[in-house]
Amino acid sequence: MVEILILVTAVVAGFLGALLGIGGGMIVIPVLTLILGVDIRYAIAASLVSIVATSSGAAASFLRDRLTNLRLAVVLEVGTVLGAATGFLIVRHVNSKSLYFLFAAFLIYTALSMFRKKQDSRAKINHPWSERLKLGGMFTEHDGTVIHYGVEQVPLGIFFMYFAGILSAVLGIGSGIFKVMAMDGAMKIPMKVSSATSNFMIGVTATASAGAYLMSGDVHPEIACPVAIGIIAGSWMGARVMPKLPAQTIRKIFIVVLIIVSIQMLIKGVSL
Amino acid sequence: MSQELETMELRISIFLRYGVLFAGALMAIGWLGGVSFSGNPFDAFHIYGHDSFRIQISRIIDSRDYFAIISYFGLVALISLPILRVALTAVLFFKQREYLLSGVAVFVLIALVASFQLGLIE
Numbered sequence: 001m002v003e004i005l006i007l008v009t010a011v012v013a014g015f016l017g018a019l020l021g022i023g024g025g026m027i028v029i030p031v032l033t034l035i036l037g038v039d040i041r042y043a044i045a046a047s048l049v050s051i052v053a054t055s056s057g058a059a060a061s062f063l064r065d066r067l068t069n070l071r072l073a074v075v076l077e078v079g080t081v082l083g084a085a086t087g088f089l090i091v092r093h094v095n096s097k098s099l100y101f102l103f104a105a106f107l108i109y110t111a112l113s114m115f116r117k118k119q120d121s122r123a124k125i126n127h128p129w130s131e132r133l134k135l136g137g138m139f140t141e142h143d144g145t146v147i148h149y150g151v152e153q154v155p156l157g158i159f160f161m162y163f164a165g166i167l168s169a170v171l172g173i174g175s176g177i178f179k180v181m182a183m184d185g186a187m188k189i190p191m192k193v194s195s196a197t198s199n200f201m202i203g204v205t206a207t208a209s210a211g212a213y214l215m216s217g218d219v220h221p222e223i224a225c226p227v228a229i230g231i232i233a234g235s236w237m238g239a240r241v242m243p244k245l246p247a248q249t250i251r252k253i254f255i256v257v258l259i260i261v262s263i264q265m266l267i268k269g270v271s272l
Numbered sequence: 273m274s275q276e277l278e279t280m281e282l283r284i285s286i287f288l289r290y291g292v293l294f295a296g297a298l299m300a301i302g303w304l305g306g307v308s309f310s311g312n313p314f315d316a317f318h319i320y321g322h323d324s325f326r327i328q329i330s331r332i333i334d335s336r337d338y339f340a341i342i343s344y345f346g347l348v349a350l351i352s353l354p355i356l357r358v359a360l361t362a363v364l365f366f367k368q369r370e371y372l373l374s375g376v377a378v379f380v381l382i383a384l385v386a387s388f389q390l391g392l393i394e
Contacts (some may be wrong), residue, residue: 003307007304033315036314037314038314038317039317039319042317049347052350052353052354053292053295053296053350056288056291056292056350056353056354057356070280070284070361071373074358074361074365074376074377074380075359075373075376078376078379078380078383081380081383081384081387082383085383085386085387085390088387088390088391089390093348100341118394132372132374133372187387202333203353203354203357204354204357204380204384206328206353206354206357207351207353207355207366207384207388208383208384209387210350210351211355211384211387211388211391212387212388212389212391213391214325214347214348214351214391215325215388215389215390215391215392216324216325216326216390216391216392217323217324217325219325219327220317220328220348221299221302221340221343221344221347222303222306222314222316222317223314223344224299224347225300225302225303225319225346227298227346228295228296228299228350229296229299229300229303232296232373233318235325235367237358239358247287
């Protein structure tokens with residue numbers, strides 16, 4: 001009944017992934033490696049495939065809810081895809097122990113800094129690239145309020161996305177945390193838009209490295225299929241709940257996830 | 273948000289939704305057809321052993337493992353979705369005369385295809 005366990009785990013991972021704008025890999029990889037004993041390389045590859053499923057499944061719902069900024073996503077994907085390709089090359093040649101520690105420290109710092117934030121981000125000025133490419137947008141809150149927003153520091157955002165892509169390929173995660181962090185923190189985009197746009201982009205980021213892993217022979221259907229099927233079901237449910245939650249609630253859930261993942265990364269780093 | 277952009281987003285939304293369902297159905301058929309529900313199916317993956325994608329495909333074709341073939345079709349279909357999505361985005365932006373954004377999408381598409389090639393390098 002190992003198949004049932006992995007299916008249930010994948011459903012939960014998909015639900016949380018869609019809800020928080022993350023890929024769910026941080027749930028799937030520990031279960032595959034620590035509980036089922038799967039080699040970390042296979043787990044990373046399966047996780048990346050599942051991330052493609054999460055993003056593609058939930059992004060359809062986010063697009064219908066008018067939260068995803070398609071124009072911004074296309075621009076930022078330049079950074080994430082190049083980063084994912086770089087990350088695939090790095091993971092073949094570099095010991096990732098130090099990356100785990102850096103990752104954990106970064107997440108803890110982010111969680112602490114997010115505790116201090118009480119209001120949703122709003123760009124005060126529009127970056128010239130944002131003006132040129134019309135990257136700003138609008139969305140409607142569930143109470144009917146129409147929110148208009150601009151985009152700050154676009155080059156810095158692309159730069160952060162490059163590192164998010166590297167971490168995605170190296171650790172088998174969606175890097176949604178880093179994408180949302182960059183959009184919310186640096187580019188001053190509202191949290192709901194950041195989460196939805198991040199989720200939309202995660203699929204393209206993960207595809208860059210998942211395709212490379214597939215070609216190298218690290219993707220096995222015995223692992224990747226049940227994980228992806230469960231994730232598709234979970235993300236479908238998560239995407240339906242997400243638009244009904246207020247931004248502050250999403251942020252609080254996000255902080256808890258950050259802390260859990262940082263502890264997970266520290267433990268993993270020590271064990272390497 | 274312009275009417276054109278809303279229409280464009282709706283098209284991509286529909287494409288992604290049905291694409292995931294199609295890939296998921298293939299993977300479900302392939303996986304359920306081959307699963308035994310006995311023992312630990314992950315025993316074979318405790319130790320890393322490197323067979324390339326070409327070798328894996330040759331093996332399942334030789335052994336006529338049709339459910340495995342369907343599973344691989346599902347995986348390839350799923351991984352292809354974001355690629356097709358980026359291509360569709362490039363075309364739709366081009367039709368809207370948003371040439372700069374269309375060019376950016378084409379660049380992303382080329383980078384994606386190039387990244388796949390990295391997997392073939394030993």
